[in-house]
Amino acid sequence: MEFSSSLLENAVSEFAKLPGIGKKTALRLVLHLLKQDPGNVAAFGEAVLKMRREIKFCERCYNVADATTCAICANPLRKQELICVVENIRDVIAIESTQQFSGIYHVLGGIISPLDGIGPDQLTIEPLIQRIPKEKTEELIFALNPNIQGDTTIYYIQKKLQGTPVKITTIARGIAFGGELEYADEMTLARSITNRLPVEKYVQH
Amino acid sequence: MEFSSSLLENAVSEFAKLPGIGKKTALRLVLHLLKQDPGNVAAFGEAVLKMRREIKFCERCYNVADATTCAICANPLRKQELICVVENIRDVIAIESTQQFSGIYHVLGGIISPLDGIGPDQLTIEPLIQRIPKEKTEELIFALNPNIQGDTTIYYIQKKLQGTPVKITTIARGIAFGGELEYADEMTLARSITNRLPVEKYVQH
The missing domain is CATH 3.40.1360.10 (Dna Topoisomerase Vi A Subunit; Chain: A, domain 2)
Structure with a gap:
């Protein structure tokens, strides 16, 4: 792709580094941001920067956290x-x-x-x-x-x-709700028979 | 979705405002950025901020530009x-x-x-x-x-x-290269007959 602006090109190539985002999608996202109010774009950029800079991992459970311990x-x-x-x-x-x-x-x-x-x-x-x-x-x-x-x-x-x-x-492992027996793999089906449940546990009211 | 960190939540909701990006995709993108080097994430955020702040529109042709006239x-x-x-x-x-x-x-x-x-x-x-x-x-x-x-x-x-x-x-309007006549709409097909080209123009060497 040929860009006439290096600012646009940089933003597109940064977006295109994200997983599952190709050059064309990256361009669509950047042109969307270009049409937005500068304040909204600043909020976007700063939320990303702040997240990476300030986020912590909980000292106890290693979940993401805003402080030393997660919420x-x-x-x-x-x-x-x-x-x-x-x-x-x-x-x-x-x-x-x-x-x-x-x-x-x-x-x-x-x-x-x-x-x-x-x-x-x-x-x-x-x-x-x-x-x-x-x-x-x-x-x-x-x-x-x-x-x-x-x-x-x-x-x-x-x-x-x-x-x-x-x-x-x-x-619990077994057939997912809404799943179909005939499409379940053998391992899942076998385990779901071995670990069968009494009906009163299964049908929850 | 329930987040245990407001920093994460903000970043995800900003990404989810982009066209075609839902909450799940936004989370995937943000968690990807969280795993990256802080310098890379800073480059991403700053490319977006700088693009929106500094990009200009060419005074002559209204294309995006880094200066008052585009490249x-x-x-x-x-x-x-x-x-x-x-x-x-x-x-x-x-x-x-x-x-x-x-x-x-x-x-x-x-x-x-x-x-x-x-x-x-x-x-x-x-x-x-x-x-x-x-x-x-x-x-x-x-x-x-x-x-x-x-x-x-x-x-x-x-x-x-x-x-x-x-x-x-x-x-020129007509049947796209690699397109199939039978799937072309009537308007395109009709116009492509009306505006037919001499063969020597069509087959370019």
Whole structure:
């Protein structure tokens, strides 16, 4: 693409660095901003700069935070003895959006994946192990993606916690609501039969 | 969506204001930026701020410019007597990318569209009329989208220029390269027959 303005070209090439944004989309976004009020564009640019400069990671759970402790850990209404272990911040947001979880979190920052060169030491597993006796955690719920790496991570942490008096659970796996049996993979279908539930638990009123 | 950080929430809601970017995509983009080096994010934010603050519109052709005259108008190698009339900046970029046009431009800033409340006075038609005698323009090429509004705009400007010694042309309309006759609309197909070309012009070597 040929631009007659280097200011435009710079802005477009910065946008085009974002994942899933090509040159044409980047141009569309930049021309949209160009039509906006300068105040709105300043608000956009400054929100991005401020976010990167000032955002912190919670010292306790490694979630994003505005202060040294995140809003969830700092909330006295949340059950502090119930920790939900997730892979990343996006999972925290997904679970929070359900408004069904009243405990706190622990963000691993990834999952064990030897093929990608990610071992336990690159994750926040050690801090998690240390939290449990310190915070008198009663239950650890693993909410990891159901795949080999997720299972390996659960297995590794479970091993590390042998002898620690903490209940370890994982989110239910099975056929998603609205899903169709015939399109489910064999692993999911097999597990959903093995871990079948009594009907009174299934149909919630 | 529930965020535990207002800094993150602000950045996501600013991104979600962009056209075609929903909340989920906005979050993905912001989390991508969060993982980047602070210097890269600063470069992104500042490119956007600087673009909106410093970009100018060429005094002559209304294209985007870094100075009072755009790089195309200021280029002595471009044919100054050949003006290509386009609707917006995006069209300038599209034509420049073909590297086939050696004249200069005039950006109308839209097309006449009474249904959208856009009349000739909201466009840069008057400045275009004034450019022609002043710049001794020899030819005006209309490169507008081929639709009723585009045709109305051409007709209006042509009327205004009656008596002015300038050749007025429009970009060729017909079946696009790689297009299929059976899927072409009737108007395009009819026009492509009426305005048929001698074969030696069609097959270019």
